[in-house]
Amino acid sequence: MNRPLRLFLCLFLSMLATVAAAQIEIHPLAEHAPPKPSPLGARQLGADDAAAWLDGLMPYGLKKNGLAAAVVVIVKDGQVLLAKGYGHADVAAGKPVDPATTLFRVGSISKLFTWTAVMQLVEQGKLDLDADVNRYLDFKIPPRDGKPVTLRELMTHTAGFEETIRNLFASDAQHYLGNAAWVKEWVPERVYPPGELPAYSNYGAALAGYIVQRVSGQPFDDYVEQHILQPLGMQYASFRQPLPPALAPHMALSYADADTPRPFELVNAASAGALSASGEAMARFMLAQLQGGSYNGAQILSPTTLHQTQDYSRAAVPGLRAMALGWYHMDRNGQVILGHAGDTQWFHSELALFPQQGVGVFVAIDGDDDGGLRKQLLDGFADRYFPAPPEVPQPALASxxxxxxxxxxxxxxxxxxxxxxxxxxxxxxxxxxxxxxxxxxxxxxxxxxxxxxxxxxxxxxxxxxxxxxxxxxxxxxxxxxxxxxxxxxxxxxxxxxxxxGWRSAAWNLPLLAVIVLVLALAALLWPVAALVRRACGKPFALPARARLWYRLSRAAAIVQLLFYAGWLWVLLRLQADIASMTSGFDGVLRLIQWLGLLAVAGIAAAAMNAWHAWRVPGSWWRKLNSLALLLACLTTLWFIGSLHLLGLHLDY
The missing domain is CATH 2.40.128 (Lipocalin)
Known part of the structure; x- marks a missing residue:
């Protein structure tokens, strides 16, 4: 190709390139969040579909389980997707549940607000998660194995505290202590090495609430109100007990069944379980937790602090669900789910966040026992909208x-x-x-x-x-x-x-049954034998001293039976009404323990009766039953010692 032709071609191509550049405009694509993958077979989570599903589940569940009312709220992508009330906040008045204004007790979901308050103060440098909590207290938590309690351990329930029940609830205003007085009333034993294993503790959460109060210089109720509830616009929510006059008319009545209302519950361990809130108020809290600690312009936690709380993971058993800082994992179908459940005597609730999906669910139920309705709802929600991928059945391992x-x-x-x-x-x-x-x-x-x-x-x-x-x-x-x-x-x-082995119910319970049977026979056969002798006209053929110990041994059997019956009544009372386990119950417990002291003293009578029975000639029946009674009375010592049925204090 000659030079002029090459020059022409170069000039021509250059002109084409210039024209093309002038005609082609490059518009950058708008930035969008990456699409959230929909699992195979998942329903589209929309208000209409969720409402139809809930309308089929909740009314039937309330009726089946004899429940008065419920509220369900679903949030998605920064807004309330659905808020529905079911049943009646006041059955007799026919007052329906309003998801915006009807308050429910949310029980231990209250702890999420306490942990949020703790993390606010951590963010401000006023609290250290790994410092000895005694630094912030005006009383002392004793060390265990030379190690103190830390806030991180309180938030993960690994401080090692045993369970506490006494005065957890107040039966009435007269017995209401409040959070600060309750945590200082007595410190439960630390029965596990710190930081090793989880043992859920209301005391730990109440202690954290008291630390918030001490460090902030505000009563706990005031602090949460000013730094969490008000910024989020949670107008229909409060930790105050009793409720303020403006909120009291909006409280759902507490129902033992669908017809019998009970008094408003008073929770002494307030920061562990005293929050009352409407469904839509809880929606605001969920949205803040899903949006980097922010809702409607209010920032209650920085994104960094929020991630520090939710991303922390501690698994007590490898491969099982872990604990975050205050939140626990409820993962299902491959979805990360963070949440908390809550129970008072008459209310049952659960909150679940799907952070990867920007979705949250809150349910609260008014009644004695939800009959598994919460689990059915939350499992059903996850299976409907975020189902598990198909799985190939796994064979059992060779091991x-x-x-x-x-x-x-x-x-x-x-x-x-x-x-x-x-x-x-x-x-x-x-x-x-x-x-x-x-x-x-x-x-x-x-x-x-x-x-x-x-x-x-x-x-x-x-x-x-x-x-x-x-x-x-x-x-x-x-x-x-x-x-x-x-x-x-x-x-x-x-x-x-x-x-x-020494604590196994496999032999302790049968032994207890045998002991009670022997004591019952000894007590019952005493008057029966007397009636038979009288009917037959036979005198009581025992020397005066032997006859005295015989009668005292039978009286000891009756006292021991009353002692066991008293503790059985305590267990039944605890199951029926935990709010009755207050300082007002101490008199009953002391009476039972006095019976225990008499029962121990009665062992001497059983021993003397056996000694007289085997010392002088007589029937083998008398010898054997006197020995059986003595062994039964001695075995009571085992149960008194192993179950701590006698003690100087009444802390439990």
Whole structure:
């Protein structure tokens, strides 16, 4: 190609490029958040679909379980998607639930507000999560194994406190102490090494609330109101007890059943469970937690602090759900779910956030027992809108039989009392794990101990999955020994510890039954024998001294029966009305303990009766029943000692 032609072609191509550049305009694409993937088979989460689903579930659930009312709120993408009330806030007046203004007690969901307050003060440099809490208190929390309690341990329920029940609720205004007085009334024993295992603690949350009060210089109610509720516009929410006059008319009545209202509950451990709030007020809190600590221009936590709270993870059992700082994981179907449940005597609630989806759900129910309705709602919500991907059934591991054999035995919850008479609960609530012929584990239904057994198949080393379900069971095994185990539903806040042989219900409960039977026969046969002798005209053929000890031994049997009956009544009372377990109940407990002292003294009468029966010639029946009675009375000492049925103090 000659030079002029090459020059022409270059000039021509340059002109074309110039024209093209003049005609082509580049418009950058608008920035959008990455699309949220929809799981295969998921329903589209919209207001209409959610309303239709809830309208089919909630009215039936309320009627089936004899519940008075409920509220459900769903938030999505920075706004309230749905807020619905069901049933009546006042059944007799026919007053419907208004999700915007009807207040429900939210129980332990209150703790999320306490932890938010703690993190606000951490953000300001006024609190240190890993410092000894005694730095902030005007009384002392004793060390355990030379280690103090920290706020991080309070927020993860790993401070090692045993369970506390006394004065948790107040039966009436006369017995209302308030949070500050309650935490200082007595300090529960630290029965576990700090930072090792979770044992859910209302005392720990109440203590954190008192620290907020001390460090901020404001009463806890005032602090939360000014720094959380008011900034978020939570007009229909309050920690105050009783409620302020402006809010009291909006409170749903407390129903033991769908027709019988009870008085407004007073929670002494206020920062652990005293919040009253409407559904839409809770929606504002959820939106702030989903949006970097901000809602409607109010910033209650910085994004950094919020992530510090929600991204922290501590798993008591590897592979099971973990604990964040104050929030626990409720993960399901591969979705990260953070939340908290709450229960008072007459209200039951749950809050669940799906941070990756920008979705939150809150439900509160008014009634004695929700009958599993909360679980049905939240599991159903996750399965409907964020279903699990298809799974190929996993075969059991080759190690299933040997690994499972290590777990066979009895276990007790870490959330318990061990230093006072409430240790009785630990005896009656032990969980037995067995193994079937296939190597699968068999346990009671952890969600309903009266329900059908659950079967578990090992799918990873010391990880089991419920056969036909999604629940997981795992164990922490060290040096061939089970330290503890748990299940997904409770693993963030509670584990189950192997029961030592001396505490096993496998022999303690049958022994207790035999002892009570022997005492009952001794007490009942005493008047029966007297009536038979009188009918037959036979005198009581015992020397005067032997006859005295015989009668005193029978009186001792009656006293011991009354002692056992008293503790049984306490357990039944606790199950029926925990608010009655206040300082006003101390007189009853002291009476039972006085019976215990008489029962111990009665052992001498049983011993003298046996000595007389075996010292002189007589029937073998008298010798044997005197010996049986003596052994029964002596065994009472075992139960008094092992269950702490006698004590100088009444802290429990």
């Amino acid at each position: 299933a039989r040997s690994d499972g054999a290590l777990l066979v035995g009895r276990y007790a919850s870490s959330r318990t009392s061990v230093s006072n008479f409430m240790a009785m609960l630990g005896l009656f609530s032990q969980v037995r794990i067995a193994q079937d012929r296939n190597g699968d584990l068999v346990t009671p239904d952890f969600h309903d101990l009266a329900g059908r057994p659950q079967h578990w198949r090992e799918v990873a080393p010391f990880q089991w999955r419920e056969v036909g379900g999604q629940d997981r069971l795992g164990a922490l095994v060290e040096h061939g020994q089970v330290r503890w185990l748990s299940i997904d539903a409770v693993s963030p806040v509670m584990v189950f510890l192997p029961v030592p």
